[in-house]
Amino acid sequence: MENIDVLVVGGGHAGIEASYAAAKMGLRVHLLTILVENIGLASCNPAIGGLAKGHLVKEIDALGGLMGIITDNCGIQYRILNASKGYAVRGSRAQIDMDSYRIYARNALFKIENLSISQELVEELLIESNQIYGIKTNIGKIYKAKKVILTTGTFLNGVVHIGKSISKNGRIGESSAIKLGENLSKLGFEVGRLKTGTCPRIDGKSIDFSNLEIHNGDFPPPNFSFRTSKDSFNPTQYPCYITYTNKQTHKIISDNFHLAPLFSGQISGIGPRYCPSIEDKVYRFSSKDRHQLFLEPQTKECSEYYVNGLSTSLPFDIQEKVIHSISGLENARITRYGYAIEYDYVMPTELKHTLETKKIANLYFAGQINGTTGYEEAAAQGIMAGINAALSIKGESEFILKRSEGYIGVMIDDLVTKGTDEPYRVFTSRAEYRLLLREDNATFRLSKYGYKFGLLDDISSILKDESNIKNGILFLENKNYTPTKEFLKFLDSIDEIKINDITNGIQLVARDSFDIEKLKKLDSMFCDMSDIALEQIKIECKYYHYIKKQSAEISKLDSTLDIKIPANFIFDDIPGLSLEVVEKLNKFRPNSLREASLISGITPASIDVLHLYIYLRSQGK
Template structure:
């Protein structure tokens, strides 16, 4: 029987192992410490704008993260709710202690999946880097396998920095992985150092919460997963505080002591999650910066300061924290720190996240240059799916940019690469009108069937919801609105004068029809109030209005996509020697050699490659195929 080994028990590793096992593959998750599976090393939260979309997508395909946060979340909010369905992003604060326990429990009770504690030292092949045969552990034992998914997080040559102090570690209290890092480097893979960081954790009793701005969660809280029965944990508020002039003065005065500005850090940090030092240096005109005060767990008294990531010495961190209103007597339980680690150029990956030069190897998570739990989880899910499909001789699952944020992320990584920690943003998705997170289950239904990880009841639930949505659209097209009809009375109440009859769909396209009027109209339709698993009337009403009102824009986008898809179906032969092509500029040839795109569509998305160059490349491929067939 063939076997998959997943290296790493973080969010990428959880998803890779869980999905592989749910697909029926014999799977082992190897991690340094079984008690740290699912550990939230940084902010104890899941989701957000863009990130929440990906969690919904991986849930629709059979992933774990949505279920885990629903089981352990203590503060749920929908971000961007006033800005429209397409860019809404669910976010939840986790009870990080319960999240870790729930993650391990889920994996331990998943058929086909075994957990193993140990440190990976090397990957083993039969000849060169062909014919993967196993993973060698630091103790000399070997885990036989035909496929491996490496989800090493920040552990590869990891180094923690606090002020001038430098400590080899994958994260606080855990050793770095140096043997596997050196092997991957020795195999000629292009690598770079990246950096991320964490904020200090404080004692709850030392904070005066009466001086902070309360940030309540949604009531009722709305689950992440399409399959969760509800939210079982008690809900608690978060709080907001802002930095002061004293905070800025302390930071600027001590910049030379920071690991980042003292010259101790080599790696590049995340642009969209800067340290507090970076915030004051790079945004000097901003008077203050917002800090989120978030409980880490109902089981502990630790508080996390999201937005105060720092690598200052501990004594400076104390002064910084105590400069915040309400924190004058604050006690730091764990200081913040920066961490540097090895990542490998994602341009060396195929679109299925396999490493082009290493047979049987897939990379997922921070090893590919990303930052964030959700980005890691999404890659882990796709890498796990494709490792299984690779062993079964099946075509990989490659999501298009118009299908999912997961597809946008992977295409960005393997086509454009990244020179800084990559974070998902809604702005990266040019087709985001069609990527509303609440529609992810229906949008990815065909892919979910092909993956085969959802159980029959889950699949039936999604199919029933999609069918009901289609019936609702038909009802709205058939329902006729006149001045004398019940619908007409509702329209008149909204200030609409109907000169002629129109369908209910057309009525819903009028901006004067708000949620209350739409609910009243829908209440007149047969079956609208019938209970069904996964069917929430308020959400379905919003999705219906969104679908009807943005249909013309999506249709225009679909016409543009048709032209682009033609290029995505033209494969570039793997043995094509791009350096020998004539009629293409030297710059384009260099980019093709570096990025090694698999299709013309992928080539067209590489920065600097013009449509004219793609057309010439298409002609040259066509000519080469014609010559080889003679």
Template sequence: MFDHKYDVIVVGGGHSGSEAALAASNLGSKTLLITTNIYNIAQMSCNPAMGGIAKGQIIKEIDALGGYSGIITDKSMIQFRMLNKSKGPAMWSPRAQCDRLKFSKEWRLILKKNYNLNLYQDTVIDLIIKNNKVIGVKTILGITIKSKSVILTNGTFLNGIIHIGKKQKSGGRIYENSVKGLTEKLKQFGLISGRMKTGTSPRLDGKSLDYSKMIEQLGDSPIEPFSFLSKKKIMRIKQKKCYLTYTNLETHKLLRDKFNLSPIFNGHIKCVGPRYCPSIEEKIYRFYNKDNHQIFVEPEGWNTQEVYINGFSTSMPEEVQYKALITIPGFENAKMVRPGYAIEYDYFYPTQLKINLESKKIENLFFAGQINGTTGYEEAAAQGLIAGINANLKINEKDPFILKRNEAYIGVLIDDLIYKGTEEPYRMFTSRAEYRILLRQDNADERLTPIGEKLGLVNYERIKKLELKNKHLKKCFSFFKRKTIKFELANKFLKKSFLRKENIKLGYLKENIKLGYFLSRPEISIEEIKKLSLVKNFLKKNKINKKILYLISIRIKYKGYFKKEEENVKKMSKLENLKIPINFNYKKIKSLSIEAKEKLINYKPNSIGEALKISGVSPSDISILILFLRK
């Protein structure tokens, strides 16, 4: 049945596994994706949404590199919102509510179409390792399959235990069996594992809710697609509504009185859950002085009445969940479809990986997704893409593909995992990226599509789209740099602006000004500028859409910030380029701290830039190391 050898075997068909399998196969590797249930591929186990703060940027980056999460999100979208619009453009983050079933179906269809990719429904329970090199896998059905490399994307399935009150059940997801044997096999080769916990919310029958007692949450219009390939007409959907309601003191008292039944508080769950997505019982415990918490009611798709209760993740007993839910406005007659639950599972410390996501101890074995201690579909998909690319490069004896912190949020994510590690589920935030002004969602294609083209993942259509965008941006820059606005007309705009700001009459012009300089003033918005007849005529003549105009506005207004950030990147690059010799003897530098020596010997950084990222290596240690290297 499997008498031939694959180039890449991907274990697990979640968001990470799906991206990994397509990346490897699209680069020419004969790939096999093994998953326990083919009809659960890329399932949205928790919230049926993609994107969000920093996560939206990641999906855009995956798309720009030639991944598929953005394309699938656009095809299954039922509502779109751009978050953080009240803040600067570096913080703007797209988020889409999706049709859960359609999302999984679209992924399954696109995987099945790939010529180099085979799907197989089975469960991998063992690895074949020879001379510390992986050469294949064994399944629960006793089948041995040989491969040049293996990517583990097991999600929450390794020794997973589901908790609902006092009830415990082995499982990787509700009604799906956990995977036993793999953790123990990896431990035999010296890999260190830990335990993490995550959870999900109950699902309710939408017909049983009273939406008149809730606040409508409408989607943004127009919709901005996640994929740079998606055409506008695809995004002209009639969006579904979400709703907002709140818990209250009655809800809190009911849950607080039953804390002893929660596995989080009674000791049944001993591991750490996601800090930034706590269960409802943890919220009530931590924020004891809060009278209410937000609860979002989010539809699960076009053809279902089932709704997801965002903000009410819980592992309380079913009856307690239900009693608490019906105290919430609009939920008085709610009918529960499925209870919420917590799940604890094994993960492996990501510091045991190389920067290309390959194991340091077992050659050609790659790890991606929640097995590395992350949380979120987006973080998992990003790692899968990078692991798929690097598995292909490794077996073809090519240099690894590494994104730097100044190139992508994906670079920040992997950099943090490898050099800092994590002992709680890692979630991406804009605050984690020190160069976030440069890593905006609107320029992911400009940053990464040329890189994707060099890798061989980006098609001709993407390149043509990017070339047209760059051409229009260049034309617009030139137009705003050359064209002048008369000071009399400019002062009319300023007068309106000052009247809005309590009649502060400052900064009126006495001479004509270039349009670009005028737009750079904080009081002037692109909404006002685009009303000018010369701007309208320019856009029409050159067939330039309004989105390009908004991009120009961002770049003109924040030009100084971008320049400063680029200078910071150059300074850091100089340090990153200062190489550390292989097998460098740190012990002979007596002035290094003991902790720094231990960490540097363990991590074996290739450069000063890498050494800087290691937790426990101080700036003074770095200064000493630089002096020693320069000698």
């Protein structure tokens, strides 16, 4: 253990990706977790992906991470959300067999030669001269390492609430990391308190499905990983069911607001705004007669169902009354009660864009410790922390994704520059260039990095598709079709509306009615392309002018950020810069506008002002 390069603390979704990435990059990695059998456990809902979250999973996969592969191997229902809307806001989601998921994740890590795992609780960080060199566990064992990545989830001073019942747990039934939480506070980190919750689980055989709305997966099922063969991907899909709360349900809840920890003052942590508890929904939306609930199978045996939409910390007897008031659940038996959990997090403005802490060198944070919520957000941070820790040890340049390159870049930039005072989750609306950051093109955006870092073994098929897409778009840009008898006859043969004037190839293929089979008939060059490449050509034609506009904006922004800040440049007398911005610029003395933009608290508006005055002073003004 004296030869550890990277020590990862925590076996959740962030810890899995961090340890896997660093180990795949050739480093000696050790993973410490409270319970080995719970590596990769789905603590809350048994699902991966969703709106914007699906983007993160695809990006993790494009970088060479595990989440997409595990999901494809352990999924029990697959859907595309927002399928009727534009490609930029569509999101893949899969119900998972949560037992299979954790077993697959654990075994995947155990199979890596230079990755070791042990079951211990970390209590203290070992620091010298503002650098971490190791940790100490609850059994007194010391591990020394060049880099340490904390992925502690909800375990830092975790407290579970069910009614008035309070227990010190990081997850129901598992010990809270109390001493480690205290240690971080003593080290001077800005620590806050957040809250999240989970829903009751129901014995499957006690549910009456007869009057419930069935909710099936998509066919063919959409896979997450580009490394999964579409030809062999044919999982058995299991239905979910839809039911609703009602006036009686709401009366039971409102009559017992005084027993809800959320309202009694028992909970002080701030909860997720976009995933509120049922008691919060009933309180805030009192005019609504009902709220939709999804009954989601937790495994392929369908022995337990997760009641999605019913997150609660009400007392157990009130939970039972609530459940029994709902259609289909009149005689349902609760196998696991819902609960709320409060936990510590560290303000993410304490971090660099690499996820290394500013206070302590070689120490990285990833996941809910940074104030995020969700498996996908955690995993995305984990892979970035693992990659950057490995690159630093190898003496190579840091890896920072721009906001224009991926949702991972958007999320990390939001966290480290703005911070958060509530559980942060990713949304498509957070991305300025979401039309370019679609799920469907994640591999084309990011696989080059995965290959460069050694996380992907072969991207030749991606490179071939990328070349074909470029050539296909170029061909269509330079091809104009005229309404000759011959071409009108061709359009009629493929069931396309005729053209009346000269029509550019981009405009023709952009039609909603024009699919990839018609594209193959349009010109022989498209016949040798994969369906993936053809689909990309179709999408890029549809949004051609918008894509061009956003690409131009990004190019302009990049050229601006590359501008150098002259040595000894004086920031103090620039109108439009706040005192805080000036203080930070003087402290860090960035060499370029890009470096300045990465400083916490330096806004885009500040960069615009700085850019203007660099120009004015260069002109002697």
